[in-house]
Amino acid sequence: MTSEHPTPSGPHDLALDPPPGCPAHGRVPGTPARLYGPGAEDLGELYEQLREEYGPVAPVLLHDDLPMWMVLGHAENLQLTRSPSHFTKDTRIWAPQRDGRVRPDHPLMPHIAWQPICAHAEGDEHRRLRGAVTAAMVTIDDRSTRQYIHRAAQTLVNRFCEKGTAELVGQFAEHLPMAVLCQILGMPEEYNDTMVAAARDALKGSETAVASHEYVVGALSRLTSRRRAQPDEDFASHLIADPAGLTDDEVREHLRLVLFAAYEATVNLLSNVLRMILTDPRFLAQLNGGEMTVPEAVEQSLWDEPPFSTIFGYFAKQDTELGGQRIRKGDGLFFAPAPGNVDPRVRPDLSAHMRGNRSHLAFGSGPHECPGQDIGRAIADVGVDALLTRLPDIQLDCDEEELRWTTSIASRHLVELPVHFEPRSQQDVKLRPSHAHVPPQRMVPPMVMEPLPAPSAPPVPTPEPVPQPVAAPPFDASTALPPRRPNAWRRFLAWWRGY
Numbered sequence: 001m002t003s004e005h006p007t008p009s010g011p012h013d014l015a016l017d018p019p020p021g022c023p024a025h026g027r028v029p030g031t032p033a034r035l036y037g038p039g040a041e042d043l044g045e046l047y048e049q050l051r052e053e054y055g056p057v058a059p060v061l062l063h064d065d066l067p068m069w070m071v072l073g074h075a076e077n078l079q080l081t082r083s084p085s086h087f088t089k090d091t092r093i094w095a096p097q098r099d100g101r102v103r104p105d106h107p108l109m110p111h112i113a114w115q116p117i118c119a120h121a122e123g124d125e126h127r128r129l130r131g132a133v134t135a136a137m138v139t140i141d142d143r144s145t146r147q148y149i150h151r152a153a154q155t156l157v158n159r160f161c162e163k164g165t166a167e168l169v170g171q172f173a174e175h176l177p178m179a180v181l182c183q184i185l186g187m188p189e190e191y192n193d194t195m196v197a198a199a200r201d202a203l204k205g206s207e208t209a210v211a212s213h214e215y216v217v218g219a220l221s222r223l224t225s226r227r228r229a230q231p232d233e234d235f236a237s238h239l240i241a242d243p244a245g246l247t248d249d250e251v252r253e254h255l256r257l258v259l260f261a262a263y264e265a266t267v268n269l270l271s272n273v274l275r276m277i278l279t280d281p282r283f284l285a286q287l288n289g290g291e292m293t294v295p296e297a298v299e300q301s302l303w304d305e306p307p308f309s310t311i312f313g314y315f316a317k318q319d320t321e322l323g324g325q326r327i328r329k330g331d332g333l334f335f336a337p338a339p340g341n342v343d344p345r346v347r348p349d350l351s352a353h354m355r356g357n358r359s360h361l362a363f364g365s366g367p368h369e370c371p372g373q374d375i376g377r378a379i380a381d382v383g384v385d386a387l388l389t390r391l392p393d394i395q396l397d398c399d400e401e402e403l404r405w406t407t408s409i410a411s412r413h414l415v416e417l418p419v420h421f422e423p424r425s426q427q428d429v430k431l432r433p434s435h436a437h438v439p440p441q442r443m444v445p446p447m448v449m450e451p452l453p454a455p456s457a458p459p460v461p462t463p464e465p466v467p468q469p470v471a472a473p474p475f476d477a478s479t480a481l482p483p484r485r486p487n488a489w490r491r492f493l494a495w496w497r498g499y
């Protein structure tokens with residue numbers, strides 16, 4: 001492969017690069033950058049320094065100074081993901097792993113450990129597993145999914161609309177994707193505050209993360225057995241029935257992949273879009289002027305703050321070249337939407353509005369490109385629209401500077417988004433909103449709807465009734481298991497999420 005881009009500091013070789021300078025005194029120019037510890041507090045800034053120094057592909061170091069490449073260029077990220085003959089996602093060929101340099105309790109091990117899922121597979125096996133996932137996904141009806149998202153969003157708004165204040169990350173963005181994903185997968189009855197708390201806890205890598213993770217996987221295992229015995233019209237049933245003949249383990253692992261990856265990404269997307277709409281003068285002006293649709297705001301957010309900053313990883317199947325760097329067989333590379341999306345060669349002016357342009361890297365590209373992107377977009381589009389329709393006067397309830405994020409290599413997660421608005425009555429979510437249906441594209445600010453009288457019993461965000469499944473055991477993340485010594489998976493998650 002060739003590259004048209006210069007490499008300011010000349011080609012590097014991961015195997016020959018000297019170790020970086022003393023961690024306490026920063027990096028010696030020309031050496032790989034550590035993605036942890038001092039100097040890695042602001043990864044966005046670090047990526048720009050690396051771009052300046054190395055060009056579109058730069059050498060970096062993980063814990064234990066394990067070498068990787070960070071792909072910073074937009075074109076190079078596309079080249080990486082679209083070249084399955086040169087790069088694979090099969091972690092087993094990563095050189096440090098093959099050479100025994102990755103200790104068994106390395107914080108990254110849970111991610112490095114190969115799993116029998118489409119995200120790690122290639123070739124015929126990838127086609128078999130991904131084919132079953134995408135075939136199950138096309139059975140999801142877009143219109144009814146949008147209606148479901150709208151109803152779930154309305155139900156969440158009912159929980160806080162009478163108060164006049166809310167915290168939108170914890171009370172909205174962290175709930176809506178879980179309600180929708182439980183419905184799509186085929187276990188709407190599992191959606192409740194407990195499931196949301198368990199998923200969040202598992203992703204945070206806290207003391208109770210293992211118990212929380214087991215709680216979520218338990219629900220997915222019960223769903224797998226239930227649908228194997230009694231199929232229905234849902235994602236899990238279609239996955240099981242696919243001619244690819246997935247085993248129960250493969251079904252459960254793909255449900256787990258979908259639930260966690262989709263949940264994490266969509267929560268980040270929703271939070272980011274809401275924050276952007278509430279704080280960014282470009283958007284406030286454009287929205288008030290009626291020039292910007294919610295879907296355009298979502299697309300802009302996917303450029304500026306991709307829900308996954310980077311993805312670990314792709315691995316070279318042969319000696320090759322990318323962005324002017326010599327890549328050796330077995331080298332690992334981060335697919336990196338965050339720095340790729342701000343590559344000055346595609347975005348010379350970062351303040352420019354992208355006007356719905358979808359050529360960002362947020363959903364990846366090539367054979368592993370996200371198959372769930374329409375669902376992710378629908379949750380953000382319809383969810384934000386529904387919220388703004390109900391609370392058109394919503395405003396940030398703190399100084400913008402007070403907003404905080406947890407940052408890791410993988411993602412940035414907004415911690416809280418406090419808002420205030422005129423208190424309003426609850427609305428019957430079963431009744432159609434005044435503008436009749438959920439439009440795929442609508443202008444903001446929306447029409448102000450007359451609030452309906454409060455229903456006799458305050459609704460809680462429970463999805464439509466379904467036949468009762470095997471009851472889930474009661475769960476309390478704080479007491480489910482005594483705090484254990486952090487295991488490798490938990491330490492990895494804690495480090496990855498920046499906790």
Ligand code: HEM
Nearest residue numbers: 118119130262265266269307362363364368370372375376
């Ligand atoms: C805003 C929301 C989402 C974002 C930003 C996102 C982003 C991504 C990215 C970057 C990848 C990896 C691409 C690569 O490795 O090269 C991916 C893979 C994947 N995503 Fe999503 N995703 C989102 C929502 C969803 C949803 C809603 C689902 C399912 C309902 C889903 C299912 C998957 C699956 C199964 C894969 C693995 C595909 C494969 O390896 O072949 N994602 N996603």
